[in-house]
Amino acid sequence: MIRTTYHVETPCPIADVAAMMAGEQSAGTFVRVEGETDELRARFGARVISTEQIGQSEKPSLRSAWAERKGLTGPRGIFRVVIDYPEENVGVNLPTLASVVAGNLYDLGEVSGLKLIDVSLRPDYRARYEMPAQGIAGTRASIGVDGRPIFGTIIKPNIGLSPEEIADLVERLCDAGADFIKDDEIAGTHPHAPVDARIRAVMERLRRHRDRTGKLVMMAFNITDETDAMRRHADLIEVEGGSCAMVSLNWCGLSAVQSLRRHTQLAIHGHRNGYGGMGRHPLLGMGVRAYQALYRLAGIDHMHVHGMGGKFSDLDDDVTDAARQCLERMSDADDRVMPVFSSGQWAGTLPHTLRKVGSDDLMFLCGGGIMAHPLGPSAGLASLQQAHAAMRAGTSLADHAKTHPELAAALERFGHVG
Incomplete structure (x- = not known):
């Protein structure tokens, strides 16, 4: 039943x-x-x-x-x-x-x-639907990160950059140490930056970085579109050596996401923008557990859950529940998906997030928290790693910051949290 x-x-x-x-x-x-x-x-x-x-x-x-x-x-x-x-x-x-x-x-x-x-759903019945192509283990293996969260960021400015300018920024972020980079949800196939041109320009830099360092940073290209176009864009990402495609779930729909899953082995980065329209009212729409269950049946690999102490309306307990459900198996196979935290996140919100979720199996994405760090993006990424190290050592961020200037600058710029 x-x-x-x-x-x-x-x-x-x-x-x-x-x-x-x-x-x-x-x-x-x-x-x-x-x-x-x-x-x-x-x-x-x-x-x-x-x-x-x-x-x-x-x-x-x-x-x-x-x-x-x-x-x-x-x-x-x-x-x-x-x-x-x-x-x-x-x-x-x-x-x-x-x-x-x-x-x-x-x-x-x-x-x-x-x-x-x-x-x-019964595990046997769930198993008759699409499974993640990469899920948590495959995503970690693709990026080459174990033992800590996956740290990443979002292309900012999200609109207005040319493909070459986006590629330049991606190269800087790769050199800064990013594990994961994604397009913004409103970055479609614009006249000034068509998605196929973005894919080619960015993947050339990612391959160059891989050849130099041995690490292929995962880039989630926003291919949200009608179904045939998404399939074409996914094919191009694969030809260019990429590993991930981002989709705005609500505006493509269950069937289109399921069709994309059947077409490609790329990781599907599920962005839930617009979910507030069906989730915020206590007596209308769909709760996050029901919503996530349906899209997990479509075969996504990553699911946005918003963030704690960020800029959106979610209560911390709501975000925690969404993330923990992503980490629960729905079948006997490993069909877990990677929860993705974003929206106003930075080094100071990381320890609280990890304590609430109880796992390092998550993506922690910071736009301003990395891009607006007063010492630059490299320092922004370093501040995340330092905050994680402080938590692992049982040290407060304030004490750890005394010997780590990147974390100290983040605390000074964004506020003392965690």
């Missing part, structure tokens, strides 16, 4: 609403129809596993014309509802799976708030 968890706000009896949800998304509709036999319902009908009240609201979170016509304007219960859907209703079809566990539930008149919180 495919087990789903929802938070539901409703003025109606929750047993009736949960049963209606299960019927709507499986073998039933609002009235029984011809051919809807007891045998069919037993085989293909979803089952309500549990309902539990977790709160109450005095007014509806969202308007419902249906509820207003019924005069249902009073207090509403907020419930946790768990429903199992038969795997046979889906087969192996990722868009259909998403339609089953979410679909029209958001539009039901009986609910004034509904959020899909989690999607849990």
